[in-house]
Amino acid sequence: MTFEVVMAGFGGQGVMLMGQILAYAGMVHGKQVSWMPSYGPEMRGGTANCTVIVADEAIGSPVVAHPYAVVALNRPSLDKFESAVRPGGVLIYNESLISTPPTRSDIKVVAVAANQIADELGNVKVANMVALGALLEVTDLVPMECITEALKKALPAHRQDMLAVNLAAIERGKQAAEIP
Template structure:
């Protein structure tokens, strides 16, 4: 098993923390993991993205060039990363903010209205967790429990009160692709 994931969106959509949760959860399950963020003067307005590897094999380069999955949260991210996914890979599109269809016909494409689904839970900030939930349902890369355990590590005990809504968001995303 080797998951090579690109997660992209604009600053504030939680793409970095989504990646960190996945990475941390992989580590909890004793898999080899790496998390590589984009860095530079592009933080506001443009696309922020991270590369995540979760693998049974040792990890060579942490740079994802042949992605098994791309999770795109906004239109510029779709334009930028659509071509990086290997044939038969998964492309998860946040259809709340992306109003076009993918041009690829060799991928498993999932349109998920992440912002609407998050709004239904009463907190638009968990749109990233909706997408992560969909991703986990599709790939079974790590267990949901590991993500919840990672949540406490990544965000600290002070955010423990948010575990419930994030759990719901993961489930909502899973439902959307079930």
């Protein structure tokens, strides 16, 4: 199986890091993985996105036109990628920053108030992890222990105290995405 995920948001929302953690976790899980950033002349602001692929077979193109899942952290990202999701795929969107919900009915759409939840946890920077949690809940891409290991690697030595809040953010994201 091959799962492609596009993660998109404002520069600074941590979409690149979120993607790298997913890719790393996939690798820890023994899968083939790739991570590919969008790169352009903009350095600040604008929209940033990356494509992560987690697969059983060797990965062909690290970029895809129609990913299995999209995580949109802001409105421009939703506008850009909603139509790209493969029929039957998954769309996670950040309802804290996106007031107009997606219209697609042939995919699984999940709203998560990523910024609000991150605020409640006392650190708005972990909104990306909330969204990642929602994605993990809906897709079962990689087991949680692989994500934990990736996060441990991702946090530098002097930031290991941030592990708890990141894990909490992922947990809250999972809960928010739970199908009632």
